[in-house]
Amino acid sequence: MNLETTYLGLRLRNPLVASAGPLSQTVDGIKALADGGAAAVVLYSVFEEQIRHQAELDAALVERNAETFGEALSYFPELPGIDDGDVPAHYLHLVEEGAKAAGVPVIGSINGSTRGGWTQYARQLEEAGAAAIELNIYFVVGDISLSGREVEERHLEILRSVKQAVSIPVAVKLSPYFSSVGHMCRQLSEAGADGLVLFNRFLQPEIDIDAMDVEPEVNLSAQVEGRLPRTWIAALHGRVTASLAATSGVQGPEDVVRYLLAGADVVMSTSALVRHGADYGHQLLGGLESWMDTKGYTCLEDVRGLLSIRHADENAYQRAGYVTALEKAKTTYGGL
Template sequence: MDLTTHYLGLTLRNPLVASASPLSVSLDRVVALADAGVGAVVLYSLFEEEVHREELRDVAIVETHEHAFGEAMSYFPSTARPMGGEPSAVSRYLRLLERAATTVDVPVIGSLNGSTEGGWTTFARSMQDAGAAAIELNIYFVPGDPHTPGRLVEDRHVEILREVKENVSIPVAVKLSPHFSSPGEMALRLDEAGADGLVLFNRFLHPDVDAERLTVEPGIVLSRPEEARLPRSWIAILHGHVTGSLAATTGVERAEDVAAYLLAGADVVMTASALLRHGVQHAGAILTGLEDWLARKGFRSIDEVRGRLAVPPEADPTAYERAGYVAALQRGRDTYSSLGIR
């Protein structure tokens, strides 16, 4: 069975990709993911705040000593190691990326998580120099100011992408939120701006209120298969309308979830929650299940599956989705009308 697929111009041995998570914070874990059979690994995200914090620390050190005497420049501390002698978050990340890229036989993708313009480009170039096969921009921007115009949010995404693309030659994917007024138009804008791929969708980990402790708590919840319907719908709409790759993420637990995403039009399917929940060896179980499904349905390759259930090119996508919505409501009425709820 041929599971070979293509993503961001890269050839992958199969469409299952380990997305950014704590499972890729060390070389041993990256090796374990590759040994489990995934087609590519996205390293854990380096956060913009980490980079800026270390930049500010280094500036403070330099400003403290720069007028000490004429040879001060010769003893400014390296950004690779803060005062305590431990490698910085930036240098640790680049070192892991470099070692992983030369150790495993699958593409290793760097991940940048941030929300503002500037500061991304230098580090993106450093990722490329460290051996990243591609870069995933995880633009995590929640406009907390209610006066923020929606177009400003969209423009920021496009500008961040353009800045990074101007400074690297490797492929760049953008991990998108579903919370745009028109996710399709946002996808097309990013595609036109040069995105080599789109990852649909990012899951915002919103904080929550603990009514007993009277505190605001971080919200960390692993995804479930039922959450896949939203990204799968948009992948089905966008298939054939963008030139870049489409990566699916969220709600991938079983081989059937991967198959459903491929049928909708995804080039690759990413998972983290299932591997965190069941262990990295679960990747092998998913791939075995995918091969069984392909054989059972009479398919010989991934290419024969991709996009078979995408929105037909001649269809009106809005009417198509509306028809699906109405059909779902009707099924709900038929299913639950006998319960006698008034």
């Protein structure tokens, strides 16, 4: 059974990728994910704010030393990237050691929302051994005067800035909240994105009515959440040059199969691996192989995109499918 696939130009042994999450915080965790079946591991995200904070600390240190030992400045060793700060050393070390230990591609993840010098530190991730960069653009617009076009341009500027800094592939993890998701994906692909990760899950805070406060919450994804990214992957398959990665809603092997039928190049999971352990990857892959064997497929390429919009009934994904679903709901729930 041939499960090999290509993502971001990287040849992977199978389509299962461990997405950014708590299991990739240590070298042992990264190795466990790879041993558990993941063909690549996306590390947990390093944040723009962390990079900027480190830059401020470095700048303050240099300024203090300059004031105290001005006459000795010519003897100072050159500090790499001192104008822009530094990626937290622990994260760089994790990339370097994780890449050595895992035996599979390790993908660094940067979470940011503005264009700035911090994007230059994607280069340090490359130098540390990252096989690729996943750019997690977490941009919640609170300024209602900001137009949709300006939001789109912000994403494109960040992508271009990172692409200029590195030679390794760059994927963009984006949200579904654009006025035209398909057009935004095409723009990102044309701007140089090597991959698109669909979709980012915005944290939705809860209001505590007793404490009269807003509390952030992180919930594992539910199976039903896979329907939205699958719909857009089915629409984009074969229509953009960027690789397509699916994320959210993976609970069992059937969800992996669904994403592949829609057209995903890889299927990412964190929630299922957190719930069941890193070894659960073997169960997901075993279920995929079992399904392929039952259907008579021996190669993953024969499965991918069979139910994308290019091959399936386009009406099932668009207006006619919407009407049919509502009519079915009337019949199913009308007597309740």
